[in-house]
Amino acid sequence: MDDENQPTLAETLGAEPPRAKLIEDCTALVDEEVRNKTGITGVAIKGAYGTVKRLKPRFVPETIDGLLDDWLARMQPYYETWRAGSGGSFADFLTARSEDVADDLLAVTDERAATTRHRTAKKAYEKVRPSAKRNVTDAIPKLGQVVERHIGEAAGGGSAA
Numbered sequence: 614m615d616d617e618n619q620p621t622l623a624e625t626l627g628a629e630p631p632r633a634k635l636i637e638d639c640t641a642l643v644d645e646e647v648r649n650k651t652g653i654t655g656v657a658i659k660g661a662y663g664t665v666k667r668l669k670p671r672f673v674p675e676t677i678d679g680l681l682d683d684w685l686a687r688m689q690p691y692y693e694t695w696r697a698g699s700g701g702s703f704a705d706f707l708t709a710r711s712e713d714v715a716d717d718l719l720a721v722t723d724e725r726a727a728t729t730r731h732r733t734a735k736k737a738y739e740k741v742r743p744s745a746k747r748n749v750t751d752a753i754p755k756l757g758q759v760v761e762r763h764i765g766e767a768a769g770g771g772s773a774a
Contacts, residue, residue: 619696621685621689621692622685622686622688622689622692622760622764623682623685623686623689625763625764625767625768626685626760626763626764626767627681627682627685631763631766631767632678632681634763634766635681635759635760635763636674636677636678636681637674638759638762638763639677639681639756639759640673640674640677642752642755642756642759643673643677644673645755646748646751646752646755647659647662650748654744658741658748661737661741665737680721680722680725683721683724684718684721687717687718687720687721688707688714688717688718688760691706691707691710691714694706702757702761703757703760703761703764704754704757704758704760704761705757706757707753707754707756707757707760708753708754708757711750711753711754712746712750714750714753715746715749715750715753716746718749719745719746719749722738722745723742726738726739726742
């Protein structure tokens with residue numbers, strides 16, 4: 614199939630109706646990842662996350678919504694390479710490249726943090742940024758599964774290819 618005729622991830626998942634469900638599922642993924650954190654760092658992450666959710670319950674889904682288009686654009690080259698015949702699932706493809714995928718996704722949040730006028734949000738981001746890559750890298754397999762499922766659903770069935 615000609616790649617030029619294939620919709621991008623942003624075209625497939627970035628518009629309604631799949632967008633809202635993808636945001637919902639990514640929010641659930643963040644909730645799960647935070648819930649599963651352990652140790653002193655886990656306690657700190659859970660505490661900060663709980664405070665944010667109490668103060669602004671829609672913060673996480675609104676943030677995901679605001680970053681989604683840029684994240685999908687950063688995932689597009691991986692999607693194109695996978696779709697060109699890498700074999701296996703998209704989730705497995707991303708997992709095998711989880712360090713690079715994490716760097717690309719975090720580049721989006723780094724750019725936003727650098728330009729935000731919200732000092733409190735910027736300070737909070739700067740505090741968690743040192744551990745962010747490990748946390749994002751750890752979440753790539755589940756993120757890949759979420760994205761792959763939504764690609765398949767947008768295509769009208771269970772297949773993501």
